[in-house]
Amino acid sequence: MSKIIVAIGGGEFPRKKSNGDITPYEIKEIHREIVSIANKEKSNILILNHALENDEFEINGFNCLKNCFEQNFICNCKPLYKNELENNEKVDELIEWADIIYENGGNTEFLMNLWKKTGFDEKIIEAYNNEKVISGVSAGAICLFNCGNSDKYLNQELNKVDGLNIIDAYFCPHYNNSGKYESVKSSLNILNMVGISLTNSCAIEIIDDKYRLIKGDGTNYNIDPYGIKSYWKNGEYIEEKIDDSLEYKAAKELFDTNYKVT
Numbered sequence: 448m449s450k451i452i453v454a455i456g457g458g459e460f461p462r463k464k465s466n467g468d469i470t471p472y473e474i475k476e477i478h479r480e481i482v483s484i485a486n487k488e489k490s491n492i493l494i495l496n497h498a499l500e501n502d503e504f505e506i507n508g509f510n511c512l513k514n515c516f517e518q519n520f521i522c523n524c525k526p527l528y529k530n531e532l533e534n535n536e537k538v539d540e541l542i543e544w545a546d547i548i549y550e551n552g553g554n555t556e557f558l559m560n561l562w563k564k565t566g567f568d569e570k571i572i573e574a575y576n577n578e579k580v581i582s583g584v585s586a587g588a589i590c591l592f593n594c595g596n597s598d599k600y601l602n603q604e605l606n607k608v609d610g611l612n613i614i615d616a617y618f619c620p621h622y623n624n625s626g627k628y629e630s631v632k633s634s635l636n637i638l639n640m641v642g643i644s645l646t647n648s649c650a651i652e653i654i655d656d657k658y659r660l661i662k663g664d665g666t667n668y669n670i671d672p673y674g675i676k677s678y679w680k681n682g683e684y685i686e687e688k689i690d691d692s693l694e695y696k697a698a699k700e701l702f703d704t705n706y707k708v709t
Contacts, residue, residue, distance in 0.1 A: 453650055459471055492549055538570060616701070620647075631644055
């Protein structure tokens with residue numbers, strides 16, 4: 448096995464909206480890949496919704512994701528709720544059971560404060576080092592990086608929320624949304640680090656020292672989902688589109704400003 452991260456830039460999975468409509472499964476192919484790389488006959492997925500402050504939303508989020516994974520990919524799914532994080536015995540038991548740990552989106556700062564308070568931040572890092580597949584969408588992806596871009600600070604010169612620093616880069620989800628380009632550009636000028644930005648329905652899969660992009664359905668956004676590497680060098684802001692071919696590439700191409708992504 449290997450050390451594996453799958454960070455998703457955003458996108459819908461089937462859930463019932465307030466008007467009764469069901470959202471499309473835009474990230475189905477990304478979920479398929481997450482299950483595939485676990486390489487189990489029937490994967491065990493620990494589903495977290497810790498970035499959702501509302502307890503009812505947390506439960507509903509689990510049920511929606513459980514239906515996605517169990518009905519489409521024949522998986523076993525269990526939740527770990529926020530109010531259970533201080534039960535170390537249960538936490539350890541569920542992490543040991545899991546092949547995949549998946550964190551949903553929401554409020555990144557709330558998520559990180561909760562994890563640090565309960566010590567769950569160290570549990571996730573340990574699970575990554577023990578070769579569990581660690582994945583997340585939006586806030587659940589930001590937390591896997593050194594830091595990232597939050598909608599909460601979109602109009603500020605510096606937009607920065609801290610993550611677990613598993614991947615040493617600045618991460619921006621929902622990059623196709625208005626204001627994200629400007630926010631990433633100004634933030635990286637202050638932080639002086641490499642940024643990885645993903646649109647909705649796009650994910651980056653990092654396995655040891657290799658990476659590749661995985662794309663879902665961008666129809667609702669009128670885009671072909673994509674990723675961008677960006678950084679400041681010698682006073683110039685540089686953006687490079689990340690290669691979306693399916694073969695694995697060297698991760699140093701992503702995180703070193705002396706390598707151009709072609």
